[in-house]
Amino acid sequence: MPRKKTAQKPKTERKISADEFIARVRMKAYELYEKRGFSHGQDLDDWLEAERIVKKELGISNK
Numbered sequence: 386m387p388r389k390k391t392a393q394k395p396k397t398e399r400k401i402s403a404d405e406f407i408a409r410v411r412m413k414a415y416e417l418y419e420k421r422g423f424s425h426g427q428d429l430d431d432w433l434e435a436e437r438i439v440k441k442e443l444g445i446s447n448k
Contacts, residue, residue, distance in 0.1 A: 399443045406443075410435045 401409075413435035414428075421427065440447060 401443065406439065409439045409442075413438050 410432065414431040417431040417434055418428070421431075437447070
């Protein structure tokens, strides 16, 4: 008897640990800092932008 194909929900969100998420954000924030020529005073902006970028890469919605 042939098996019926069931529709699977597309995977759009990748699950990672909180530690891995923070590590990715930390690296991305440093990349942003580096792109700005290592100028100080925008660390919070870099961190928040890095979080946004990493969430987008992982398919995590900003709720």
